[in-house]
Amino acid sequence: MTDNKFLYSFNDLPLNAEVYLYGASNGGERTSKYLKFFRKDISIKGFLDSYQSGQFIDMAVTTIDEAPVQWFENSIILITSMYWVDISQALKSKNIQNYRVCSDELYALPNFPTAPLNQLRYEVKCFGTDEIKKALALSVQYIYGAEVEGDVAEFGTQTGFSSSVLAASISAFDGFSKITGKKLHLFDSFEGFPAINNESDQASPQIQSGVWGEGFFKGLSAEQLVLNIISASNMPLELIEVYPGWYSDTVPKLADSSRFALLHIDCDLYQSTMDVLDVCFSKNYISTGAMICFDDWNCNRAMPDHGERKAWAEIIEKYQIDYSNAGSYSWSGQRFIVHQYQSYKQNEYKK
Numbered sequence: 001m002t003d004n005k006f007l008y009s010f011n012d013l014p015l016n017a018e019v020y021l022y023g024a025s026n027g028g029e030r031t032s033k034y035l036k037f038f039r040k041d042i043s044i045k046g047f048l049d050s051y052q053s054g055q056f057i058d059m060a061v062t063t064i065d066e067a068p069v070q071w072f073e074n075s076i077i078l079i080t081s082m083y084w085v086d087i088s089q090a091l092k093s094k095n096i097q098n099y100r101v102c103s104d105e106l107y108a109l110p111n112f113p114t115a116p117l118n119q120l121r122y123e124v125k126c127f128g129t130d131e132i133k134k135a136l137a138l139s140v141q142y143i144y145g146a147e148v149e150g151d152v153a154e155f156g157t158q159t160g161f162s163s164s165v166l167a168a169s170i171s172a173f174d175g176f177s178k179i180t181g182k183k184l185h186l187f188d189s190f191e192g193f194p195a196i197n198n199e200s201d202q203a204s205p206q207i208q209s210g211v212w213g214e215g216f217f218k219g220l221s222a223e224q225l226v227l228n229i230i231s232a233s234n235m236p237l238e239l240i241e242v243y244p245g246w247y248s249d250t251v252p253k254l255a256d257s258s259r260f261a262l263l264h265i266d267c268d269l270y271q272s273t274m275d276v277l278d279v280c281f282s283k284n285y286i287s288t289g290a291m292i293c294f295d296d297w298n299c300n301r302a303m304p305d306h307g308e309r310k311a312w313a314e315i316i317e318k319y320q321i322d323y324s325n326a327g328s329y330s331w332s333g334q335r336f337i338v339h340q341y342q343s344y345k346q347n348e349y350k351k
């Protein structure tokens with residue numbers, strides 16, 4: 001992102017410009033109001049959004065995937081969303097260069113003294129991301145250093161960011177404590193979130209507010225994911241396994257001999273987390289000393305009756321898990337180490 005993509009004043013837009021507003025929410029509504037007030041020469045062609053289409057205020061909303069790129073040959077996209085980093089990357093990947101990022105003071109904080117808040121937000125966002133990188137890398141180092149049996153599994157791959165961090169960490173620590181050959185198992189629908197059928201998910205703040213929903217967070221295809229990982233790490237292809245599909249279908253089909261030393265749970269929803277953990281604990285896939293990292297622990301206002309918090313509480317109860325809290329990371333991550341538990345398989349063996 002170069003600074004000249006930021007728009008600090010509506011006066012900097014060309015005379016008689018045609019614009020699309022990216023972000024069918026409060027920021028977009030305010031921007032449309034201000035443009036109509038300050039720049040009557042500008043025509044607003046409609047709203048763009050990452051996920052929603054239809055109508056917003058008095059204009060059509062089109063998802064960026066549905067919008068023909070020719071629209072943007074002579075029109076400027078004004079990004080009015082806090083997710084401007086992701087949006088500008090998505091536009092660049094479609095070869096759309098004709099966009100500007102509205103600085104916060106233009107649409108979000110009308111009475112606030114002007115400051116380059118977008119830049120600050122970018123830096124703060126990077127800081128949060130660095131914390132996730134560090135936590136995942138240390139978790140991988142832990143399973144090598146403490147000789148925890150089994151592989152690494154991630155549930156929720158989307159952009160490939162965390163998968164690449166895990167892969168790079170596995171390749172960096174391979175051979176540490178003489179352990180080699182740990183595999184990276186990657187699980188995702190590659191279609192984004194499933195239909196939200198569970199009552200607790202339906203009632204959760206993130207679903208209610210529309211921040212999460214069916215089909216959200218669709219990211220890289222399985223093929224793009226693997227290519228990304230290979231270019232970001234020294235992970236050999238034969239140590240990567242991808243399981244496309246819903247967890248309720250893919251996890252129960254894992255081999256009985258599966259063992260995991262580290263789980264990265266980044267699938268946000270209560271039901272998705274349950275679909276993973278219930279099978280993994282019931283079939284005794286989780287090793288003694290395994291680390292479980294929950295990426296979305298503090299989502300849903302950290303309410304214990306939603307999301308990953310609710311799922312973990314139920315799983316602890318169901319499998320009588322003896323565990324340690326291994327600490328929080330970034331703004332929403334939380335890690336636990338599993339000591340012992342009662343799996344159905346162990347019970348079967350006892351009979």
Ligand SMILES: C[S@@+](CC[C@H](N)C(=O)[O-])C[C@H]1O[C@@H](n2cnc3c(N)ncnc32)[C@H](O)[C@@H]1O
Pocket residue numbers: 155156157158159160161162163187188189190191192193194216217218219245246247248266267268269271272275
């Ligand atoms: C927030 S994203 C993961 C972000 C990712 N770790 C990254 O670094 O970009 C959540 C992911 O979980 C996946 N997901 C959620 N529930 C799922 C389910 N029940 N079955 C399969 N995939 C699911 C979505 O497809 C999405 O890719």
